[in-house]
Every structure is written in structure tokens, then in C-alpha cells.
Amino acid sequence: xxxxxxxxxxxSAGEIQVVxxxxxxxxxxAGEFVSVMGPSGSGKSTLMNILGCLDxxxxxxxxxxxxxxxxxxxxxxxxxxxxxIGFVFQNFNLxxxxxxxxxxxxPMLYAGxxxxxxxxxxxxxxxxxxxxxxxxxxxxxxxxxxVQRVAIARALVNEPAVLLTDxxxxxxxxxxGEEILAIFQDLNRNGxxxxxxxxxxxxxxHTSRIIHFRDGRLVDDEKVDSPLDAVEQLKKQRTxxxxxxxxxxxxxxxxxxxx
Amino acid sequence: xxxxxxxxxxxxxxxxxxxxxxxxTLGIVIGIAAVIAVVAIGQGGQAVLMAEMEKxxxxxxxxxxxxxxxxxxxxxxxxxxxxxxxxLPGITHLSANSSNTDNVRGPKKKKYCTVQGxxxxxxxxxxxxxxxxxxxxxxxxxxxxxxxVLDEALADEIFGRADPVGNMVSIGSTPFLVIGLVAKGESxxxxxxxxNAYIPGKTWRNxxxxxxxxxxxxxxxxxxxxETMEQAVKVLERRHPGVQYTSQSMEQIKQSAGKITGIMxxxxxxxxxxxxxxxxxxxxxIMLVSVTERTREIGIRKALGARRKDILVQFLIExxxxxxxxxxxxxxxxIGGAFIIAKVAKWPPLVSWWTALLAFAFSACIGVIFGLLxxxxxxxxxxxxxxxxx
Numbered sequence: 001x002x003x004x005x006x007x008x009x010x011x012s013a014g015e016i017q018v019v020x021x022x023x024x025x026x027x028x029x030a031g032e033f034v035s036v037m038g039p040s041g042s043g044k045s046t047l048m049n050i051l052g053c054l055d056x057x058x059x060x061x062x063x064x065x066x067x068x069x070x071x072x073x074x075x076x077x078x079x080x081x082x083x084x085i086g087f088v089f090q091n092f093n094l095x096x097x098x099x100x101x102x103x104x105x106x107p108m109l110y111a112g113x114x115x116x117x118x119x120x121x122x123x124x125x126x127x128x129x130x131x132x133x134x135x136x137x138x139x140x141x142x143x144x145x146x147v148q149r150v151a152i153a154r155a156l157v158n159e160p161a162v163l164l165t166d167x168x169x170x171x172x173x174x175x176x177g178e179e180i181l182a183i184f185q186d187l188n189r190n191g192x193x194x195x196x197x198x199x200x201x202x203x204x205x206h207t208s209r210i211i212h213f214r215d216g217r218l219v220d221d222e223k224v225d226s227p228l229d230a231v232e233q234l235k236k237q238r239t240x241x242x243x244x245x246x247x248x249x250x251x252x253x254x255x256x257x258x259x
Numbered sequence: 260x261x262x263x264x265x266x267x268x269x270x271x272x273x274x275x276x277x278x279x280x281x282x283x284t285l286g287i288v289i290g291i292a293a294v295i296a297v298v299a300i301g302q303g304g305q306a307v308l309m310a311e312m313e314k315x316x317x318x319x320x321x322x323x324x325x326x327x328x329x330x331x332x333x334x335x336x337x338x339x340x341x342x343x344x345x346x347l348p349g350i351t352h353l354s355a356n357s358s359n360t361d362n363v364r365g366p367k368k369k370k371y372c373t374v375q376g377x378x379x380x381x382x383x384x385x386x387x388x389x390x391x392x393x394x395x396x397x398x399x400x401x402x403x404x405x406x407x408v409l410d411e412a413l414a415d416e417i418f419g420r421a422d423p424v425g426n427m428v429s430i431g432s433t434p435f436l437v438i439g440l441v442a443k444g445e446s447x448x449x450x451x452x453x454x455n456a457y458i459p460g461k462t463w464r465n466x467x468x469x470x471x472x473x474x475x476x477x478x479x480x481x482x483x484x485x486e487t488m489e490q491a492v493k494v495l496e497r498r499h500p501g502v503q504y505t506s507q508s509m510e511q512i513k514q515s516a517g518k519i520t521g522i523m524x525x526x527x528x529x530x531x532x533x534x535x536x537x538x539x540x541x542x543x544x545i546m547l548v549s550v551t552e553r554t555r556e557i558g559i560r561k562a563l564g565a566r567r568k569d570i571l572v573q574f575l576i577e578x579x580x581x582x583x584x585x586x587x588x589x590x591x592x593x594i595g596g597a598f599i600i601a602k603v604a605k606w607p608p609l610v611s612w613w614t615a616l617l618a619f620a621f622s623a624c625i626g627v628i629f630g631l632l633x634x635x636x637x638x639x640x641x642x643x644x645x646x647x648x649x
């Protein structure tokens with residue numbers, strides 16, 4: 001699904017050149033759930049930007065779904081982002097003035113899908129992430145976990161080849177974070193290819209493969225034999241007294257069940 | 260992106276910043292309103308002027324001496340009128356006019372006003388309506404009788420309540436018998452507010468000298484005016500060698516008056532149009548602010564698949580919606596203003612559909628022109644940079 005070979009990214013600011021990625025080669029097969037780990041400045045964000053077709057490499061090749069991305073122009077990149085990639089960000093990045101439904105409609109808008117179909121598909125997708133009763137709420141009327149689920153619905157609505165997610169649980173409490181991971185695991189079981197960037201090993205352990213980055217280089221490709229099951233983790237957490245667990249209120253409404 | 264969706268987003272943006280949007284559009288509102296009001300009032304005035312001239316008669320013409328030619332001091336002779344009328348069948352009426360200002364004294368008071376020496380045909384050419392009495396006849400003129408016809412306004416002033424017809428006035432130091440009163444017209448422009456005394460041309464020449472300033476005539480039809488007028492000039496030039504004449508028809512005067520009022524309207528609306536330009540700059544300014552404020556939104560949209568074109572179109576539409584909204588409000592204000600001013604000035608406001616359409620199209624153009632720079636700035640944004648922004 002993703003084939004990266006000898007990828008180099010150099011940022012030049014005037015005289016100074018910063019090497020963000022150095023000779024990175026990597027292959028991610030369809031249906032994999034991979035996490036990318038590394039300290040800040042390790043190049044993992046740069047890799048994500050290139051994988052997400054937001055940035056182009058200085059040299060090297062990146063093939064997504066069989067298409068060489070570095071040969072695409074601006075419009076081609078936009079089209080790839082629109083149809084091949086689903087983004088889930090740490091800070092959610094929903095448009096605040098729009099309802100959940102309209103936020104989910106945005107990618108379909110740029111794909112040229114007509115209004116009736118948009119509403120139908122967006123509603124179905126929001127139901128799938130457990131927000132059936134919240135489709136006309138604005139982001140400010142939703143909890144952090146719910147907002148991230150809207151973002152996931154938005155990322156999935158054009159049926160992308162890859163789901164790219166950058167610290168998706170970073171702004172969430174443990175329970176909500178675990179719920180989001182449960183959704184990802186469920187999606188992955190149903191065939192979705194997911195790349196998750198994180199700096200927390202606890203999060204990375206939910207995936208089946210961890211790629212380690214340091215100083216712009218891929219330093220380790222670790223196989224996780226038995227990934228943590230988010231649903232199991234949630235069950236464990238519920239034994240903890242509610243008062244101690246922030247955000248349990250949302251977990252107990254049962255809307256987090258994407259199983 | 261979908262056009263409707265873009266308009267919806269634009270309207271939501273405007274709604275979210277009501278005061279700011281209102282102040283931004285104000286420039287456009289004032290500009291469009293000013294242009295529409297000026298054009299409406301100008302066209303109304305022009306229409307009234309034209310109607311007035313039409314009423315005077317489009318078959319009327321004037322022949323006068325071309326004073327650019329130094330040699331001609333004595334342009335017309337008393338016999339010219341009869342000769343022209345005999346020779347040219349296109350002429351229905353012809354009057355030799357002289358005019359002067361002098362004191363006209365009645366029983367109540369005196370008035371310094373225009374004393375016109377004219378032929379008996381003058382009342383037909385000028386479409387005079389007599390309120391009382393009669394206009395003088397060609398006999399009165401031929402004999403140089405001391406009879407006078409007064410404009411109603413003049414008679415009212417110098418006679419007071421006394422009946423003027425059959426009474427005497429003195430013009431200068433010469434006594435005249437008043438034989439008729441000219442009724443006031445119903446002109447809107449006040450053409451009928453004339454205060455003239457009319458006396459037979461020959462009588463006038465006996466008192467003030469033999470000078471005739473122009474000939475005024477009416478042709479059988481509007482179509483014949485030009486031809487008749489030119490023929491008259493030819494006959495006159497043959498009769499008075501060395502003198503040059505110029506002729507002008509009411510139709511020509513009407514056309515040039517129309518041209519002048521048209522140009523005036525255009526000039527004033529061009530000045531009003533400057534405020535439209537200023538308004539456009541206001542739109543551009545606020546759009547630039549909007550682009551900066553919504554950097555993150557632009558980043559999100561780009562990450563979700565918006566092409567440069569989509570972002571460009573979205574912000575252009577927003578700018579056009581803002582301007583057109585201003586245009587529509589301006590149109591309402593302008594039409595309202597035109598009606599109010601027209602009511603005060605007592606002439607009909609003419610708001611033509613093309614002015615409204617033009618204003619609408621113009622405000623949309625302003626939106627496009629002044630929205631282009633901000634929209635382009637938005638479209639060119641780097642999605643990674645934009646997403647990083649708070």
C-alpha cells in the first residue's frame with residue numbers, strides 16, 4: 001500500500017540546511033496497523049507530511065496505492081489527499097462553525113459528490129463511530145472524544161486507502177483515548193490500513209508494528225506480537241472508581257462502542 | 260467546490276461578523292446608492308427638460324446673424340419676413356424679433372423688464388394662450404400701433420387688482436394700450452414665469468431703432484425644419500450680400516441640451532463612482548483579515564482535498580457576496596433617495612432597469628477584482644504551515 005524508498009527531505013532556510021529525513025526506506029502493506037515512534041525532531045512528522053501528500057520529498061520515491069506521488073502536481077496532490085488519505089489530527093481540526101454532519105461532508109464536497117449523497121454517507125459514517133444522536137451538534141457542544149470521532153468519520157468518509165493519524169489521543173483523557181484506539185482497531189480488523197504517529201509506547205503497543213525514528217533515520221522496525229486490545233483496556237479501567245477517572249462520564253454512555 | 264456550498268459558507272462568515280461585514284459593505288452601499296440616485300435624478304431632469312422642449316414645439320427654428328463675422332451689422336430688414344413667407348412654402352409662421360429691457364409702468368408700480376418687439380405670428384409660434392383680450396394683428400404691426408400684450412405675471416405685478424386690458428401702460432416714456440394678457444403655462448421648469456411685454460415689431464423699431472435680432476419661425480412639420488431653415492438662410496444671404504447667417508432648430512437645441520444633461524449626469528456619477536472604488540478597497544482589506552484569521556481553516560480544507568482553485572473560488576465568492584450584498588442595499592437606498600429628491604424637486608425619478616443591473620454587475624465586479632488578491636493569498640498557502648497556525 002505504501003512503498004517508500006531512499007526518501008530524503010532537506011529543509012533549507014537561507015544558508016542553513018536541515019536534514020529532516022535521511023535515506024528512509026519503508027514498506028507498509030494493505031491492512032497493517034503501524035505506529036511511528038520517535039522523539040520530537042526525529043523526522044516522524046516530516047514523514048507523516050510526505051505520506052499525507054502535504055509535502056514533497058527532496059529526493060527518493062513514494063508510492064501510494066501504486067501511484068508515484070512525487071510526480072504529482074498541486075492538483076494531483078490535493079486529489080490524493082482527498083481520495084486516498086484520511087487524516088486524524090491531535091487537535092481534531094474540525095471547522096468550529098459547522099455541525100458534525102457538515103464537517104464530515106467536507107471531503108465529499110471536494111470529491112464532487114452531490115448534496116443528497118453527502119448527507120446520506122456522512123450520517124451513516126457518524127452512526128458508525130457512535131454519534132448518531134449528535135450529527136447536528138457543533139464541535140463546541142461535544143466532548144473531546146466525540147470531536148475526535150467526528151474527525152475519524154470525516155477521515156473515513158471518502159473510503160481512503162490509508163488512515164494517517166498524528167497523536168490522535170494526545171489531547172484526550174485515557175478513557176476517551178482508549179475508545180479512539182478501539183475504533184482504530186475495529187477499523188483495522190475490517191481491513192483498514194492505519195499509520196499512527198505517537199511518542200507514547202503505551203499507545204504504540206496497540207498496533208502490530210512499531211517503526212522507530214531518530215535524527216531523521218529509521219532506526220528500528222519492531223514487531224508487536226500481541227498488541228494491547230483497547231476494549232480489554234477499557235474494561236480494566238472501568239473497575240477503577242469513576243471519580244478517579246476523568247471523562248468516564250462519556251465512556252459510560254456507551255457511545256464509544258464501535259464494536 | 261460546490262457553488263451553493265461556497266455561498267453558504269460565505270453567508271455564515273458574514274453572519275458571524277455582522278458589524279464588521281456591515282461596515283465593510285457600507286462603502287459599496289454609499290457608492291452604489293450615490294450612482295443610482297444621481298443617474299435617476301439626472302435622467303428624470305433630462306426627461307422633464309425634453310418634454311418641456313417638445314411642448315415648445317420641435318418644428319420651431321431660429322435664424323440669426325453670425326456675429327463671428329465682423330462685417331455684418333445690419334442683418335435683417337423689415338421686409339425679410341414677408342419675402343421669406345412668400346418664397347418658402349415650408350414656413351407656416353415667421354416673426355422678426357427684437358428685444359430690449361425697459362421700464363414698464365402700470366397704475367400700481369413699474370417693473371424693469373424685457374420688452375419684445377415681435378410679429379403677429381409670434382403668438383402662434385410660441386403657442387401662447389391668451390388669458391384675456393387678444394394678441395396684436397399683422398395690421399397692428401404694419402401700422403406700428405402702440406398696443407401691448409403683457410405676460411400675466413407682469414400684469415399682476417404692475418396693475419394689482421385693476422383690470423389691465425383696455426388700460427394704459429407706459430413703456431419707457433411711450434404710452435401703450437394693453438390689448439391682451441398671456442396666460443401662465445403649466446410648465447414645471449418655470450418657463451411660463453415670463454415677465455415680458457410684447458409690442459409690435461414695427462412699433463419697437465420706431466422707438467428703439469431698426470435692429471432685428473433674429474427671425475423665429477415654425478415649419479410645416481418637424482421633418483421639414485432643417486430644409487426650410489437652410490432655404491431661409493440662402494434667401495437671406497442673397498438679399499443681404501456679405502452677411503452670414505446661422506440657423507438653429509428647436510430639435511437641435513433639444514438634442515444638445517440632452518447631450519449636456521447626459522454628460523453632466525455621467526460626470527457626477529463618475530465622481531460618485533470613486534466612493535465605489537474606496538468601498539472596494541475596504542472589501543479587500545477585510546478579506547485579507549479574513550484570510551489571515553482563517554488560515555487554519557484553509558489548512559484543514561487543503562488537507563481534506565481542497566485544490567488551490569477551490570480555496571480561491573471560496574474566498575472570491577465570499578468577497579463577491581459581500582460586495583453584492585452592499586450593492587443590493589445600495590440599490591435600495593439609491594432608489595429611495597432618488598424618489599425623495601425627486602419629490603422635493605418635483606420631477607419624476609427615472610430608475611431605469613439597466614442602471615440597477617449595471618450597479619449589480621458593478622458591485623459583483625468589485626467583489627471579484629478586490630477579492631482576487633486576498634483569495635489568491637489564501638489559495639497559495641502551504642497546508643502544513645496553515646495547519647500549524649492557531
